[in-house]
Amino acid sequence: MSEPRSKARHRHRRSRTALAVGVPLALTAAGALAYGTTDLGVLGQASAAEAVPAWAADTADGFASVNSLGQNGTYGGRGGKTVTVKTLADLEKYATAAEPYVIVVAGTINMNPVGKEIKVQSDKTIVGAGTSGHIVGGGFFLGQGVHNVIIRNVTIRDSYQGIWNDKDHDFDAVQMDGAHHVWIDHNDLRHMADGLIDVRKDSTNVTVSWNKLSDNNKTFGIGWTENVKTDITIHHNWIRETEQRNPSTDNAAHAHLYNNFLEDAPGTSINSSYGNYSRGATKMVLENSYFQGIKNPVIKDSGAAIVQRGNSFSGTSGRNESGGTAFDPKAYYAYTLDKAADLPALLRSQAGPRTSIGTTASASTKAAAATTLTVAKDGSGQYTSVQAAVNAVPANNPSRVVIAVKPGTYRELVKVPANKPHVTLQGTGGSRKDTTIVYNNAAGTPKPGGGTYGTGGSATVAVEADDFQARNLTISNDFDEKANQSLNGHQAVALRTAADKVFLDGIIVSGDQDTLLLDTAAKDKLGRVYVSNSYVIGNVDFIFGRATAVVDKSVITLKKRWDGTSAGYVTAPSTAANRKGILIANSTVSGDVSNGSFYLGRPWHAGGDASLNPQTTVRNTSLSAAVKSTPWTDMSGFSWKDDRFAEYKNTGAGAGSASSNRPHLSDAQAAGQEVADWLAGWTPSAS
Numbered sequence: 001m002s003e004p005r006s007k008a009r010h011r012h013r014r015s016r017t018a019l020a021v022g023v024p025l026a027l028t029a030a031g032a033l034a035y036g037t038t039d040l041g042v043l044g045q046a047s048a049a050e051a052v053p054a055w056a057a058d059t060a061d062g063f064a065s066v067n068s069l070g071q072n073g074t075y076g077g078r079g080g081k082t083v084t085v086k087t088l089a090d091l092e093k094y095a096t097a098a099e100p101y102v103i104v105v106a107g108t109i110n111m112n113p114v115g116k117e118i119k120v121q122s123d124k125t126i127v128g129a130g131t132s133g134h135i136v137g138g139g140f141f142l143g144q145g146v147h148n149v150i151i152r153n154v155t156i157r158d159s160y161q162g163i164w165n166d167k168d169h170d171f172d173a174v175q176m177d178g179a180h181h182v183w184i185d186h187n188d189l190r191h192m193a194d195g196l197i198d199v200r201k202d203s204t205n206v207t208v209s210w211n212k213l214s215d216n217n218k219t220f221g222i223g224w225t226e227n228v229k230t231d232i233t234i235h236h237n238w239i240r241e242t243e244q245r246n247p248s249t250d251n252a253a254h255a256h257l258y259n260n261f262l263e264d265a266p267g268t269s270i271n272s273s274y275g276n277y278s279r280g281a282t283k284m285v286l287e288n289s290y291f292q293g294i295k296n297p298v299i300k301d302s303g304a305a306i307v308q309r310g311n312s313f314s315g316t317s318g319r320n321e322s323g324g325t326a327f328d329p330k331a332y333y334a335y336t337l338d339k340a341a342d343l344p345a346l347l348r349s350q351a352g353p354r355t356s357i358g359t360t361a362s363a364s365t366k367a368a369a370a371t372t373l374t375v376a377k378d379g380s381g382q383y384t385s386v387q388a389a390v391n392a393v394p395a396n397n398p399s400r401v402v403i404a405v406k407p408g409t410y411r412e413l414v415k416v417p418a419n420k421p422h423v424t425l426q427g428t429g430g431s432r433k434d435t436t437i438v439y440n441n442a443a444g445t446p447k448p449g450g451g452t453y454g455t456g457g458s459a460t461v462a463v464e465a466d467d468f469q470a471r472n473l474t475i476s477n478d479f480d481e482k483a484n485q486s487l488n489g490h491q492a493v494a495l496r497t498a499a500d501k502v503f504l505d506g507i508i509v510s511g512d513q514d515t516l517l518l519d520t521a522a523k524d525k526l527g528r529v530y531v532s533n534s535y536v537i538g539n540v541d542f543i544f545g546r547a548t549a550v551v552d553k554s555v556i557t558l559k560k561r562w563d564g565t566s567a568g569y570v571t572a573p574s575t576a577a578n579r580k581g582i583l584i585a586n587s588t589v590s591g592d593v594s595n596g597s598f599y600l601g602r603p604w605h606a607g608g609d610a611s612l613n614p615q616t617t618v619r620n621t622s623l624s625a626a627v628k629s630t631p632w633t634d635m636s637g638f639s640w641k642d643d644r645f646a647e648y649k650n651t652g653a654g655a656g657s658a659s660s661n662r663p664h665l666s667d668a669q670a671a672g673q674e675v676a677d678w679l680a681g682w683t684p685s686a687s
Contacts, residue, residue: 058075058150058152059073059074059075059078059372060073060074060075060150060181060183060185060207061207061209061233061333061335062207062209062232062233062235062256062333062335063204063205063206063207063231063232063233063254063256063332063333064181064182064183064205064206064207064233065207065333065372065404066205066231066332066333066428067404067406067428068180068204068205068231069147069180069181069204069205071147071148071180071181071205072374072376072380072381072406073181073372073374073404074148074149074150074181074182074183074205074207075148075150076100076102076123076124076125076148076149076150076183077100077101077102077103077123077124077125077150078100078102078125079100080099080100080101080102080123081100081101081102082101082102082104083101083102083103083104084103084104084106084129085103085104085105085106085109086105086106086107086109087109088109088110088111088112091103091105091109091118091126091135092118094124095118095119095120095121095124095126095140096118096119096120096121097121098121099123100123100124101123101124101125102124102125102127103124103125103126103127104127104128104129104133105126105127105128105129105132105133105134105135105154106128106129106132106133107132107133107134108132108134108136109134109135109136110136110137111135111136111137111138111139111159112137114137114138114159114161114171115137115138115159115169115170115171115193116137116138117138117139117140117141117171117172117175118138118139118140118141119141119142119143120140120141120142120146120149121146122145122146122147122148122149123147123148123149124148124149124150125149125150125152126140126149126150126151126152126154127150127151127152127153127154128152128153128154128155128353130153130353130354131153131155131353131354133153133154133155133353134154134155134156134157135154135155135156135157135173136157136158137158137159137171138159138171139156139159139171139172139173139174139175139192140156140173140174140175141172141175141176141177142174142175142176142177142179142182142203143176143177143178143179144177144178144179144201145178145179145180146176146178146179146180147179147180147181147182148181149179149181149182149183150182150183150185151174151182151183151184151185151187152183152184152185152186152187153185153186153187153353153354154187154188154353155187155188155189155190155352155353156173156174156187156188156189156190156192157173157188157189157190157191157192158190158191158192159171159173159191159192159193160191160192160193161193163193164217165217165218166193166194166217169193169194170193170194171192171193171194172192172194172195172196172197172198173187173189173192173195173196173197174189174196174197174198175195175197175198175200176198176199176200176203176206177200177201177203178200178201178202178203179203179206180203180204180205180206181205181206182203182205182206182207183206183207183209184197184206184207184208184209184211185207185208185209185210185211186209186210186211186351186352186353186354187211187212187352187353188211188212188214188352188353189211189212189213189214189216190212190213190214190215190216191214191215191216192216194218195216195218195219195220195221195245196213196216196218196219196220196242197213197219197220197221197247198220198221198222199220199221199222199223199230199232200221200222200223200224200225201224201225202225202227202229202230203230204229204230204231204232204253205231206230206231206232206233207232207233207234207235208220208232208233208234208235208237209233209234209235209236209237210235210236210237210347210350210351210352211237211238211351211352212237212238212240212351212352213237213238213239213240213242214238214239214240214241214242215241215242215270216241216242216243217242217243217244218242218243218244218245219239219242219243219244219245219246219247220234220239220245220246220247220248221245221247221248221250222247222248222249222250222252222255223248223249223250223251223252223279223280223282224250225251226251227251228251228252228253228280228281228282229251229253230251230252230253230254230255231252231253231254231332232249232252232254232255232256233256233257233329233333234247234255234256234257234258234260235256235257235258235259235260235335236259236260236338236346236347236350236351237260237261237347237351238260238261238263238347238348238351238352239260239261239262239263240261240262240263240264240265241263241264241265241268241270242270242272243270243271243272243273244272244273244274245277246262246272246274246275246276246277246294247276247277248277248279249276249277249278249279249282249284250279250280250282251279251280251281251282252282252283252284253283254283254285254326254327254329254332255278255282255283255284255285256284256285256287256329257276257284257285257286257287257289258285258286258287258288258289258329258335258337259287259288259289259337259338259340259343260289260290260343261289261290261292261343261344261347261351262275262276262289262290262291262292262294262297263292263293263294263344264292264293264294264295265293266293271295272293272294272295272296273295273296274294274295274296274297274299274318274319275291275294275295275296275297275298275299275316276289276297276298276299276306277299277300278299278300278301278304278305278306279300279301279304280301280303280304281303281304282300282301282304282305283304283305283324283325283326283327284300284304284305284306284307284326285306285307285309285326285327285328285329286298286306286307286308286309286311286322287308287309287310287311287337288309288310288311288312288337288338288339288340288343289311289312289340289343290311290312290314290340290341290343290344291311291312291313291314291316292314292315292316292344293314293315293316294313294316295316295317295318296317296318296319296320297313297316297318297319297320298311298319298320298321298322299319299321300321300322300323300324304324305323305324305325305326306321306322306323306324306326307322307324307325307326308322310337310340311340312340312341312343330471330472330505330506330686331430331472331506333426334402334424334426334469334471334686335686336685336686337685371399371400371401371402372401372402372403372404373389373392373393373401373402373403373404374389374403374404374406375388375389375403375404375405375406375410376405376406376408377406377408377409377410378406378408380406381404381406385410385412386403386405386410386412386414386425386437387412387413387414387415389403390403390414390415390416390420390423393420393423394420395419395420396419396420396421397420397421397422397423398422399422400422400423400424401420401422401423401424402424402426403423403424403425403426404426404428405425405426405427405428405435405437405473406428406429406435407427407428407429407434407435408434408435408436409436409438410435410436410437410438411438411439412437412439413439413441413459413460413461413462414437414460414461414462415461415462415463415464416461416462416463416464416465416468417464417465418464418465418466418499418521419465420465421465421466421467421468422465422467422468423465423467423468423469424468424469424470424471425437425461425469425470425471425473426470426471426472426473427471427472427473427474428472429472431472432471432472432473432474432506432507432508433474433508434473435472435473435474436473436474436475436476437460437461437473437474437475437476438460438474438475438476438477438478439460439477439478440477440478440479440480440492441453441457441458441459441460441477441479441492442458442477442479442484442487442489442490442491442492443455443457443458443489443490443491443492443514444484444487444488444489444490445458445479445487445489452489454489455489455491455493455514455517456493456496456517456519458477458479458491458492458493458514459477459493459494459495459496459517460475460476460477460493460494460495461475461494461495461496462495462496462498463495463496463497463498463499463502464498464499464521465499466499466500466501466502467499467500467501467502468497468499468501468502468503469502469503469504469505469686470495470503470504470505470507471504471505471506471507471686472506472507473507473508474507474508474509474510475494475495475507475508475509475510476494476508476509476510476511477492477493477494477510477511477512477515478511479492479511479512480562481512481513481561481562482562482563490512490513491513491514492511492512492513492514493511493514493515493516493517494509494510494511494515494516495509495515495516495517496517496519497517497518497519497527497529497547498519498520498521498527499520499521499527500520500521500525500526500527500528501528501682501684502518502527502528502529502530502547503529503530503532503684503685503686504529504530504531504532504534505531505532505533505534505684505686506532506533506534507534507535508534508535508536508537509534509535509536509537510535510537510538511537511538511542512538512539512540512542512559512561512562513538513539513540513541513542514538514540514541514542514544515536515537515538515542515543516531516536516538516542516543516544517544517545518543518544518545518546518547518549518582519545519546519547520545520546520547523546523576524576526548526579526680527546527547527548528547528548528549528678528679528680528682529547529548529549529550530549530550530552530679530682530684531549531550531551531552531554532552532553532554532684533553533554534551534554534555535554535555535556535557536551536554536555536556536557537557537559538557538558538559538568539558539559539560539561539567539568539598540561540568540569541569541571541572541602541604542568542569542570543556543570543571543572543582543584544571544572544573544574544604545572545573545574546573546574546575546576546579546581546606546612547582548575548579548580548581548678548680549581549582549583549678550583550585550675550678550679551582551583551584551585551587552583552585552586552587552675553585553586553587554587554588555587555588555590556570556584556587556588556589556590557590557591558570558589558590558591558592558593558597558598558624558626559591559592559593560592560593566593566594566597566598566626567597567598568593568597568598568599569598569599569600569601569602569633570584570589570598570599570600570601571584571600571601571602571616572601572602572603572604572614572635573601573603573604573614573615573616573643574603574604574605574606574609574612574614575612575613575614575615575644576611576612576613577611577612577613579615580615580677580678581614581615581616581617581644582601582615582616582617583616583617583619583673583675583678584616584617584618584619584621585618585619585620585621585675586620586621587621587622588621588622588624588652589618589621589622589623589624589626589627589654590622590623590624590626591624591626593626594626595625595626595653596625596626596627596628596629597626597628598626598627598628599627599628599631599632599633600616600618600623600627600628600631600632600645600647601616601631601632601640601645602632602633602634602635602640603634603635603638603639603640603642603643603645604635604636605635605636605638608636610638612643613643613644614643614644614645615643615644615645616644616645616646617644617645617646617647617648617665617673618631618646618647618648618650619647619648619649619650619665619670619673620648620649620650621650621651622650622651622652623650623651623652623653623654623655624652624653624654625652625653625654626654627654627655628654629656629662630661630662631647631654631656631662632645632661632662645663646663646664646665646669647662647663647664647665648664648665648669648670648673649670
């Protein structure tokens, strides 16, 4: 059943902080977040700069940021008192206390006896004041159930007892047995009797980042149980002059290693025996790391998995292995990769304790500098609604703000205004179905102040800010057409974008008519949108607008109408004459609808504008039998043949040979209609 209609024309308004993955100063100054108070009365002779580090409220990235086991990410002693310590007694007093503390280590503390490991309790941040915080002759122990601990910017060294492969003195820098949500960041760990870091006995949700690990036999061991429970992220560490366990990862459920630099320098007395080792049933993803002079740089057991991507090997020898299937880290958290070739210079200058919180040009550190705002329906986050978190983002924010939305159904309208760029909406559940933002406005729904919402105004989520990202969640409009037959205007948008550089990665966008509106800030503005690894669900013109938009590696699900009939249109582009329109590539078009009942698209000349030149290209895509043999049709008096509609190398029962009613691109034409041509110099990356 054809349903021509005219749409109303829409008008729209249009570094790293080197140790920071928490709150940038601009956001703090804006008063957007409250992180508890600092009690200057307990600081003794310490200066205010030492006592209250600007980054004391930072939160972890990687698996330490993932909500699980009743813990909402890793933020350490945030909300507790800040104390500065210079003695072993004070360090132990506050580290073992029941209440939260931010503990600033402002001098060299010698462990007594040698090998002592302070039993750190939950909700602690232990951080060095500049480069002055040294723990000598011992370290820290995190026991069963200890959680929400941050250890940063500290040097832990010199418990070595003169025995290279020491099996008698278990004097580690950091040992955890059954702990969870731990972040070890920007430390210098070296010359210990046993391991530098031991993550044991099902410890999980651990992130180890930007550390210098050196001058040791056993660097970093993970596992030691038959269970497969540990989730760990290891990134941007400089591991040099170490022999083994670099790291050794045994029976880890998810081990994500990226952007690490492993170095065995020639002419030293320490020789590597192996680099990264995936043992037991470990599933490891190893990305963009640099191995220099390492023997057996990457090895695995027969039952383990290693997926390698983008690694660089210089002067290595022996085993370099991969195989099996692992997991997609982006399903758990956002991250950005640095180039492997850049790591030696980057980590030599940036890993380990820092004198001050400087800046760097690293792409990944810019990602690490993202502020994270947490939304939870049950009150366990900072906000209970997504819009409240958006409101907390300061105007003209200069860097990424990740709004981490815990599982649940959020029935609300969300708008990201044009003056709040660099925002990411990130569902934190195990599935994109776990977190849903939904509302039920339609074009004809009456507004409280009079009038109706119109098509663009009906959106559940409206994005007008550039450099927006969304991942691992569902955005839906559940307007009930059947129950509202008397309403004039059933267009009901789930997601509207009117911005440039919008990246929709691993999401579901669900509705009926006009599900996904991909627009621009103005007719003369470029608006690029990249939709990847996602589901888009609807029935009438449900991917539409004037943006330059790519739907790549995704599933387009055709849905029956409210009355059970099968009829519809996938796309309705309203492209300007000098722009590229909608490109569907490497995807699947299917659904539980009748054969031959859906068009791939029709031209939307918004407002009757004859100057537009709508474009849809569908290429390298599997088309089910639901697609009509003549897949394009006219709209509101405009012929599709006067605009730009074409296919290229599609497959499936709904694909067909070229004809005057079914134009196909030539190979030469297709070469100019690749994904990269649409994105025009923009390379979307998760952040």
